[in-house]
Amino acid sequence: MKILVVDDEADVQPLFLQRFRREIREHEFNFDFALSGEEALAYLHERHTEIVLILSDINMPGMSGLELLSRIRHEYDTPPPMVMMITAYGDEENHRQAMDRGANDFLTKPLDFNLLKEKLKTFNR
Amino acid sequence: MRLCFKILLLLLIPASVMARGLQPDSLAKNLKLAKTDLERYQVLRKLGFYYLESDAPRSLAYWEQSIAIAKANDKPIDEAYHLAFKGYLLTLLGKYPEAFKYLQQAQTIAENEANEGKTWNIEHIPSLRSNRLGTLAQIHQKLGILFSFTKNNDQAIVEYKKALGLCEESHSRELLGLVYLSLATTYATTQQYQLAQQSYQDAEKLFLRIHFLQYLGSIYAGLGDLYQKQQQDKLALQYFYKAVGAAKKGNNLNGVRRGYRYLSNYYLQVKQADSSLNYAIKTLNVSKLLGDKDLGDNYETLYKSYVLKHQQDSAYKYQGLALTAKDSSFDANSKSLADFQKLSFDEQLHSQQLEQEKADIESRNRTYFLSGAVGVLLLLSIVFYRNNRQKQKANVLLNEQKEEIQNTLTQLKTTQTQLIQSEKMASLGELTAGIAHEIQNPLNFVNNFSEVSVELLAELKEEEEKGNKADVIAIADDLSQNLEKIRHHGKRAESIVKGMLEHSRTTSGQKEPTDINQLADEYLRIAYHGLKAKKQDFEAALITGFDERLPQVNVVPQDMGRVLLNLFNNAFYAVNQKSKTAGADYKPEVSVSTSQENGQVIIKVKDNGTGIPDAIKEKIMQPFFTTKPTGEGTGLGLSLTYDLVVKGHEGSIGADSTEGEGSEFIIQLPAS
Numbered sequence: 001m002k003i004l005v006v007d008d009e010a011d012v013q014p015l016f017l018q019r020f021r022r023e024i025r026e027h028e029f030n031f032d033f034a035l036s037g038e039e040a041l042a043y044l045h046e047r048h049t050e051i052v053l054i055l056s057d058i059n060m061p062g063m064s065g066l067e068l069l070s071r072i073r074h075e076y077d078t079p080p081p082m083v084m085m086i087t088a089y090g091d092e093e094n095h096r097q098a099m100d101r102g103a104n105d106f107l108t109k110p111l112d113f114n115l116l117k118e119k120l121k122t123f124n125r
Numbered sequence: 126m127r128l129c130f131k132i133l134l135l136l137l138i139p140a141s142v143m144a145r146g147l148q149p150d151s152l153a154k155n156l157k158l159a160k161t162d163l164e165r166y167q168v169l170r171k172l173g174f175y176y177l178e179s180d181a182p183r184s185l186a187y188w189e190q191s192i193a194i195a196k197a198n199d200k201p202i203d204e205a206y207h208l209a210f211k212g213y214l215l216t217l218l219g220k221y222p223e224a225f226k227y228l229q230q231a232q233t234i235a236e237n238e239a240n241e242g243k244t245w246n247i248e249h250i251p252s253l254r255s256n257r258l259g260t261l262a263q264i265h266q267k268l269g270i271l272f273s274f275t276k277n278n279d280q281a282i283v284e285y286k287k288a289l290g291l292c293e294e295s296h297s298r299e300l301l302g303l304v305y306l307s308l309a310t311t312y313a314t315t316q317q318y319q320l321a322q323q324s325y326q327d328a329e330k331l332f333l334r335i336h337f338l339q340y341l342g343s344i345y346a347g348l349g350d351l352y353q354k355q356q357q358d359k360l361a362l363q364y365f366y367k368a369v370g371a372a373k374k375g376n377n378l379n380g381v382r383r384g385y386r387y388l389s390n391y392y393l394q395v396k397q398a399d400s401s402l403n404y405a406i407k408t409l410n411v412s413k414l415l416g417d418k419d420l421g422d423n424y425e426t427l428y429k430s431y432v433l434k435h436q437q438d439s440a441y442k443y444q445g446l447a448l449t450a451k452d453s454s455f456d457a458n459s460k461s462l463a464d465f466q467k468l469s470f471d472e473q474l475h476s477q478q479l480e481q482e483k484a485d486i487e488s489r490n491r492t493y494f495l496s497g498a499v500g501v502l503l504l505l506s507i508v509f510y511r512n513n514r515q516k517q518k519a520n521v522l523l524n525e526q527k528e529e530i531q532n533t534l535t536q537l538k539t540t541q542t543q544l545i546q547s548e549k550m551a552s553l554g555e556l557t558a559g560i561a562h563e564i565q566n567p568l569n570f571v572n573n574f575s576e577v578s579v580e581l582l583a584e585l586k587e588e589e590e591k592g593n594k595a596d597v598i599a600i601a602d603d604l605s606q607n608l609e610k611i612r613h614h615g616k617r618a619e620s621i622v623k624g625m626l627e628h629s630r631t632t633s634g635q636k637e638p639t640d641i642n643q644l645a646d647e648y649l650r651i652a653y654h655g656l657k658a659k660k661q662d663f664e665a666a667l668i669t670g671f672d673e674r675l676p677q678v679n680v681v682p683q684d685m686g687r688v689l690l691n692l693f694n695n696a697f698y699a700v701n702q703k704s705k706t707a708g709a710d711y712k713p714e715v716s717v718s719t720s721q722e723n724g725q726v727i728i729k730v731k732d733n734g735t736g737i738p739d740a741i742k743e744k745i746m747q748p749f750f751t752t753k754p755t756g757e758g759t760g761l762g763l764s765l766t767y768d769l770v771v772k773g774h775e776g777s778i779g780a781d782s783t784e785g786e787g788s789e790f791i792i793q794l795p796a797s
Contacts, residue, residue, distance in 0.1 A: 009566055009570075011570050011610055011614070014603075014607075014610065015570065015574065015577065018574075018603060018607070019573070019577055021580075021581075021584075058661075059654065059657055061653075061667045062666060062667070066662075088561075088566070093661050093662070094661045097661070097662060109565060109566075109569055110565070110569040110573070111569070111573070113573070113576075
């Protein structure tokens with residue numbers, strides 16, 4: 001399962017690679033990364049069929065995660081990728097908006113990678 | 126001495142009477158014919174003057190009648206005038222105490238201004254006042270003569286001087302001349318020859334000017350006497366002869382006799398017995414003609430003349446006569462003098478009593494006055510005291526008010542400081558969420574990288590046991606990379622916390638070379654996340670345009686951070702406000718750019734928000750000015766920004782804004 005992680009923090013990339021080291025090695029998950037919403041859209045524009053799941057931060061400079069979500073839901077509905085929103089501001093308003101815009105799930109930072117693994121594995125099945 | 130007294134007699138004959146030369150027989154007839162008191166008075170007056178120098182008792186009788194008539198007709202001035210002559214005659218008769226009594230009576234009357242004008246003698250006078258003062262002058266002259274007779278020469282001079290002043294005031298020129306003459310005689314008696322000569326000459330000058338020649342003889346006789354005393358015998362002799370001539374011309378028998386006496390004495394002195402005897406006999410004859418009863422001096426001159434001629438019989442005869450005459454005269458004089466001295470002593474006592482009473486009254490008055498003055502002073506003191514107290518009260522009140530105001534000012538200053546601090550804290554509060562976000566991320570990395578490193582270590586052991594050396598090395602590389610990440614994010618969190626602390630610090634820090642680009646970027650993010658924390662749906666494009674070659678600038682980082690933070694906050698607030706009303710096409714943008722120009726580092730913070738209305742552009746830098754709803758803004762943000770840039774960093778700050786389109790704030794700082 002190919003997963004696109006969108007976060008403006010570059011260090012998210014080595015962290016995911018190490019956290020999912022075992023799953024990557026066993027080809028259970030495959031990760032790609034984008035540092036902004038714009039970059040994510042460009043990536044999807046070329047390889048949207050490869051991507052099964054998108055993990056996106058909400059608070060990013062430029063295009064926010066919520067806007068990215070709307071764009072994805074607007075532009076790529078066949079097949080619709082799974083989108084999970086991650087935010088540091090784990091409040092109701094963000095959650096409601098994310099759900100309204102078609103997010104499949106909502107996670108708050110700090111990320112519980114075990115919980116995330118479980119969810120990803122559930123999606124994978 | 127006797128000589129001098131006699132001389133004085135000459136001075137008292139009123140010129141008018143002498144000039145008219147009326148005969149006593151016709152006067153007596155007139156007295157019988159007189160029908161009115163006035164007529165009788167006038168005749169009596171003339172008779173009194175007529176006998177004044179020749180028959181004192183007779184003259185006195187006439188004066189007493191005229192005094193009674195004047196009194197009965199309420200003519201006090203005339204009464205006083207005639208009383209003066211009564212006193213004079215009594216003086217001549219040696220009755221000094223009586224003389225003094227009447228002269229005092231006269232003085233009292235004449236000094237009373239109420240009596241002014243009560244006189245028959247209203248013709249030929251300049252004014253009623255001068256009439257009264259002239260009378261008073263007569264009285265003082267007579268008093269002077271009395272004192273001269275009783276050897277009180279000093280007092281005599283005092284009286285003459287009073288008379289002088291009064292004469293001048295009342296324009297009594299004849300009397301003035303006579304007073305000069307009296308004064309000169311007294312000066313001669315008291316051996317003040319200079320003054321005597323001056324007074325004789327004053328009298329002479331005056332008499333010649335007003336052509337009053339009656340007493341010129343007396344003046345010349347007096348001057349001759351003075352010259353003789355100064356050993357100018359020739360000149361003296363000339364004047365004695367001149368005196369006799371003038372006296373004869375002036376129809377003045379007294380003067381003639383006086384001249385003869387001086388001549389006889391003169392010749393006696395120069396031992397010319399015949400001439401001396403000649404004039405001595407002439408003197409005696411004139412004296413008898415004048416009815417003079419005190420002939421002692423005459424007899425003595427004769428006695429001495431006969432001694433000089435060696436005619437012992439005649440000498441012896443006149444010696445006896447002289448002694449007898451002098452003795453009786455001396456006795457009478459002595460008694461009278463003693464009486465007078467007693468009287469004047471009593472008078473002195475009386476006047477002392479009067480003085481004492483007067484002093485008592487004055488003292489009493491003074492006491493009253495002083496009491497009054499003290500009362501007034503007391504009153505004034507009370508008034509001043511009250512004023513002072515009121516002033517003090519006012520001062521106390523003023524001081525209290527001053528203190529209150531100062532307290533208020535201090536409170537205001539404290540409040541202002543607190544407000545500034547709370548403005549900082551408020552903006553800090555706004556930022557807490559943003560900062561939390563900024564800290565949360567590195568903390569998450571720290572936690573995650575350390576957790577994953579623990580897992581990697583376990584894996585490392587497994588691979589080591591398996592002998593997979595390549596994997597062991599790969600894992601070890603990851604581990605060292607992770608540790609580096611942990612350190613990096615730890616530092617990142619640390620710098621954020623540090624910045625936050627610096628931000629909240631009230632005291633300003635030190636200037637240090639600072640990377641403005643980094644500072645601006647950091648605070649842009651802090652401001653953005655701060656707003657995001659409150660309004661999650663807020664979106665804005667953050668655009669940075671940093672000049673990579675920008676030199677480091679010497680600033681206080683936390684202060685410049687505040688400046689940028691304020692500007693960013695405002696920019697985000699403006700775009701957020703606009704996004705509420707603008708359509709879906711509106712893309713909020715906040716940009717920051719740096720550049721350098723002419724040694725100035727320029728920072729521009731731009732937004733496409735609501736803009737600033739022209740009306741308030743002038744006010745935006747003023748303290749407490751805010752467009753935010755009450756309670757949301759302190760109005761100190763831009764004011765502090767202005768102070769920090771302009772006062773803290775010698776920079777400048779300007780705004781360029783169009784309402785509805787956005788604003789741009791431009792900061793210029795001197796490049797260090």
